[in-house]
Amino acid sequence: xTTATLAxxxxxxxxxxxxxxxxxxxxxxxxxxxxxxxxxxxxxxxxILGGFGLGIAFLKAExxxxxxxxxxxxxxxxxxxxxxLLVIAIAALAIVPVAALVPKFGGAIAPLGPSLLIGAFVxxxxxxxxNGCGSGTLYSAGGGSGRMLLALVFFMMGSVFGSLSLPxxxxxxGVDPILAADYLGPWGGLAATLASLALAAALIAxxxxxxxxxxxPSRNFLVGGVAIGLLCVAVFAxxxxxxxxxxxxxxxxxxIASALGFDFSQAAxxxxxxPKHALAESVLSDTSSLTDFGxxxxxxxxxxxxxxxxxxxxxxAKSLLAAAVGGLLMGWGARxxxxxxxxxFVGGVASGSLHGWVWFAAALPGCLIGIKLRPLFGLSRE
Amino acid sequence: MTxxxxxxxxxxxxxxxxxxxxxxxxxxIGRAVSPEDFAGACAPCGxxxxxKK
Numbered sequence: 001x002t003t004a005t006l007a008x009x010x011x012x013x014x015x016x017x018x019x020x021x022x023x024x025x026x027x028x029x030x031x032x033x034x035x036x037x038x039x040x041x042x043x044x045x046x047x048i049l050g051g052f053g054l055g056i057a058f059l060k061a062e063x064x065x066x067x068x069x070x071x072x073x074x075x076x077x078x079x080x081x082x083x084x085l086l087v088i089a090i091a092a093l094a095i096v097p098v099a100a101l102v103p104k105f106g107g108a109i110a111p112l113g114p115s116l117l118i119g120a121f122v123x124x125x126x127x128x129x130x131n132g133c134g135s136g137t138l139y140s141a142g143g144g145s146g147r148m149l150l151a152l153v154f155f156m157m158g159s160v161f162g163s164l165s166l167p168x169x170x171x172x173x174g175v176d177p178i179l180a181a182d183y184l185g186p187w188g189g190l191a192a193t194l195a196s197l198a199l200a201a202a203l204i205a206x207x208x209x210x211x212x213x214x215x216x217p218s219r220n221f222l223v224g225g226v227a228i229g230l231l232c233v234a235v236f237a238x239x240x241x242x243x244x245x246x247x248x249x250x251x252x253x254x255x256i257a258s259a260l261g262f263d264f265s266q267a268a269x270x271x272x273x274x275p276k277h278a279l280a281e282s283v284l285s286d287t288s289s290l291t292d293f294g295x296x297x298x299x300x301x302x303x304x305x306x307x308x309x310x311x312x313x314x315x316x317a318k319s320l321l322a323a324a325v326g327g328l329l330m331g332w333g334a335r336x337x338x339x340x341x342x343x344x345f346v347g348g349v350a351s352g353s354l355h356g357w358v359w360f361a362a363a364l365p366g367c368l369i370g371i372k373l374r375p376l377f378g379l380s381r382e
Numbered sequence: 383m384t385x386x387x388x389x390x391x392x393x394x395x396x397x398x399x400x401x402x403x404x405x406x407x408x409x410x411i412g413r414a415v416s417p418e419d420f421a422g423a424c425a426p427c428g429x430x431x432x433x434k435k
Contacts, residue, residue, distance in 0.1 A: 021390070024391070024394055028398055032401065035402065036414075039410060039412065040412070041412065041414060043414065106419075108426055109418075109424065110426065111424055111429070111431060144386075146389060149389070149390070149393065166427070166429060170432070174432040175432060175433075176432055239414070239416060240419070241416045241418050241419075244416070244426045247416070247426060247427050250427070272420075272422075272423075272428045273417075273420035273421065273422065273423070274416070274417020274418065274419070274428025275417055275427065275428050277415065277417075277420065278417060281408055281409055281411065282404060282405040282409070282410040283401055283404045283405065284410070284414070285410050285411065287415065287416045288416065290414055293401070309387065309390070310386045310387045310390050311384055311386075312384075313386070335427065338427060338429070339425075339427075344426075347426070
């Protein structure tokens with residue numbers, strides 16, 4: 001501990017609250033809420049608020065998929081990984097049956113094939129270099145990490161490149177999505193999904209035990225996991241689909257590129273109805289962007305409410321380079337892999353879609369490569 | 383004020399201006415949608431199913 005941290009605060013100083021950034025985060029959120037409510041869109045407001053809650057929950061619980069997976073791969077510690085499965089189990093309780101039974105609701109599905117495998121693998125490398133995944137990049141950038149702000153910029157760029165690559169990757173082949181509820185019905189699909197999570201948890205705990213490591217989630221991960229799981233359900237209820245993060249980055253990147261003169265009219269991805277609509281319409285008409293904005297400002301508000309915001313110095317150039325490379329790889333990988341650890345893994349598994357588990361199985365080896373590469377950028381393998 | 387704080391202020395303000403500007407000049411059908419809401423979508427990004435090719 002340094003002398004500076006031991007020194008008493010000046011009398012009357014409001015140590016702990018960064019009023020400027022707290023006000024900025026709350027004002028920005030209020031402006032976005034006003035814009036969508038003026039358009040008569042209460043569900044859009046609910047998505048912003050859901051994202052805001054997720055930003056707070058992730059930041060306060062320090063809920064990191066990236067560090068959890070790294071600890072599991074390097075030491076066998078499984079508490080964080082099991083906390084992530086808790087989030088999925090809670091979300092699945094609502095998503096599997098509702099997506100199957102209620103019109104206008106749907107799960108996160110995706111085809112199985114080379115594109116999914118390549119994308120998830122590359123994403124895994126990127127998340128370890130950037131030191132944050134889809135959600136981690138968002139809440140860390142919102143929480144005052146300039147390094148992750150840089151990763152976010154490159155994530156956007158990578159995802160635009162990925163959007164241009166995806167049609168070619170899909171041409172390599174694949175099979176249609178495999179959804180548990182399609183074969184077993186809504187409740188059978190839910191039972192199969194929960195059973196797959198229990199099996200995965202047992203396997204992960206057994207590996208941890210064999211390596212002499214802990215497999216008990218910390219209190220932060222338990223409380224945070226429950227809160228994040230419930231917020232996933234809330235976002236699903238408001239948006240009609242499981243929470244997704246990275247499509248918003250792709251839309252932002254493409255909108256910026258369009259403003260700079262890039263023409264997407266010949267790009268196959270941007271002629272598919274969904275992306276075409278998202279590129280043409282207001283950014284506040286895209287569900288993914290709404291939760292992303294909310295999460296950024298929620299994390300900013302939570303960080304500013306507890307300590308001076310973004311007071312640290314910029315990290316070394318090699319660390320920034322890792323963030324940039326990691327961001328690019330994650331962006332490209334997320335488009336080919338149909339999302340990140342949230343949209344593809346959490347959303348996919350919580351929907352009872354086989355692609356979620358395939359994504360996880362392909363991303364883990366990518367993480368191993370990423371962990372091995374970290375020292376090249378001056379980052380620890382821990 | 384550190385350069386990181388200045389960077390954040392600039393990024394947040396520019397971002398807000400960009401969001402508001404884009405919202406005001408772009409059409410909007412109303413309800414927020416996901417690419418999965420469109421016919422033929424087989425993934426969260428709206429990619430078509432392999433069987434539809």
